[in-house]
Amino acid sequence: MASQASNVVRPSDAELLQAQADLWWVSLSYLTPMSLRCAVELGIPTAIHRHGRAASPTDLIPALSLPSAKLPFLRRLLRLLPVRACSPSTRPRRRRGAHQPHLSGARLYLDALPRSGDGVGRVVQEGRGDAAIRGAGELHGATLFQESLESLDADFHNMANEDMDAHDNFGIEIALREFRDLFEGIQSMTYFCGTSGDDKFARAIVKAFPHIKCTVLAPPKMIGATKPDDGAMINYVEGDMFNFIPPAQTVALKLVLHHWTDEDCVKILAQCRKVIPSREDGGKVIIGDILIDHSGPMLETHLLMDIGMMTMTKGRQRDENEWRDIFMKAGFSD
Numbered sequence: 161m162a163s164q165a166s167n168v169v170r171p172s173d174a175e176l177l178q179a180q181a182d183l184w185w186v187s188l189s190y191l192t193p194m195s196l197r198c199a200v201e202l203g204i205p206t207a208i209h210r211h212g213r214a215a216s217p218t219d220l221i222p223a224l225s226l227p228s229a230k231l232p233f234l235r236r237l238l239r240l241l242p243v244r245a246c247s248p249s250t251r252p253r254r255r256r257g258a259h260q261p262h263l264s265g266a267r268l269y270l271d272a273l274p275r276s277g278d279g280v281g282r283v284v285q286e287g288r289g290d291a292a293i294r295g296a297g298e299l300h301g302a303t304l305f306q307e308s309l310e311s312l313d314a315d316f317h318n319m320a321n322e323d324m325d326a327h328d329n330f331g332i333e334i335a336l337r338e339f340r341d342l343f344e345g346i347q348s349m350t351y352f353c354g355t356s357g358d359d360k361f362a363r364a365i366v367k368a369f370p371h372i373k374c375t376v377l378a379p380p381k382m383i384g385a386t387k388p389d390d391g392a393m394i395n396y397v398e399g400d401m402f403n404f405i406p407p408a409q410t411v412a413l414k415l416v417l418h419h420w421t422d423e424d425c426v427k428i429l430a431q432c433r434k435v436i437p438s439r440e441d442g443g444k445v446i447i448g449d450i451l452i453d454h455s456g457p458m459l460e461t462h463l464l465m466d467i468g469m470m471t472m473t474k475g476r477q478r479d480e481n482e483w484r485d486i487f488m489k490a491g492f493s494d
């Protein structure tokens with residue numbers, strides 16, 4: 161056994177990250193047929209055909225009888241589909257002499273697609289032709305990690321928390337190696353987390369840089385929970401980041417902002433800006449989050465993650481321009 165183990169070649173950081181990316185793609189790809197079904201049920205192919213030329217999401221809103229508040233969700237649906245599901249060869253074609261697009265096979269394809277009613281369809285379609293619109297991420301009565309989710313949908317709440325606990329081990333080491341410069345020189349840091357295991361990144365930072373005075377902003381349950389005996393010195397403080405962020409030289413937010421709307425992100429970042437010193441005095445905000453790369457190999461996975469966020473949270477995944485926009489609105493200069 162020992163000699164077998166020593167023959168195993170340890171994957172490189174790049175291979176591990178690629179494997180993680182591949183797993184994300186596999187586990188989220190169920191959202192592609194759901195999104196396609198939602199597009200077909202809404203009548204998007206026919207609406208584009210009737211439009212007679214390239215149609216923007218704004219053009220499609222009245223044609224699909226969707227309230228204008230659904231425009232941001234429609235945009236997100238439409239940016240996923242061309243990446244895989246709706247290549248030019250699946251565009252509707254006109255039958256000779258017919259006025260309707262040729263969709264005779266559509267019924268068959270539609271029946272083969274998983275029902276979108278539980279997720280994508282409900283977010284994009286609900287409220288069609290109607291003034292009452294349920295917000296995104298409220299399919300379970302509350303958004304992911306919102307305190308009230310526990311009483312509204314305990315199974316979903318527990319599953320999300322167990323997933324957070326199980327998530328992200330090797331990525332932390334790689335991030336600390338790749339971005340070492342970012343952490344050099346930091347004296348104090350505030351970090352955000354909520355479930356029993358999702359302070360792993362804060363613990364790893366403090367173990368790698370023991371001089372950093374680290375405060376974790378967490379809910380009361382997390383503060384009372386037993387912590388691993390790994391020597392990491394962390395001060396746990398209870399609070400709501402919209403009202404109070406413990407002052408520090410650095411505030412680090414990992415996978416927090418993608419849960420929130422642009423307006424909420426601006427509020428959170430403006431709060432962060434207030435509690436750090438000036439750039440000259442080493443003040444900084446470190447954000448670890450998804451960056452949609454329109455020309456990168458992970459584009460489809462990023463867009464699937466965005467559809468996932470659309471169904472479970474108020475948030476979204478953002479590209480560089482969308483991130484820049486919220487940084488600037490929060491008062492940062494770059």
Ligand SMILES: C[S@@+](CC[C@H](N)C(=O)[O-])C[C@H]1O[C@@H](n2cnc3c(N)ncnc32)[C@H](O)[C@@H]1O
Nearest residue numbers: 305352353354355358399400401402414415416
């Ligand atoms: C996806 S988790 C990320 C946790 C951790 N940073 C990580 O990457 O493992 C988002 C976290 O934001 C926390 N959170 C949500 N609303 C908050 C609020 N109003 N104030 C402080 N933290 C909050 C939740 O408790 C949750 O743990």
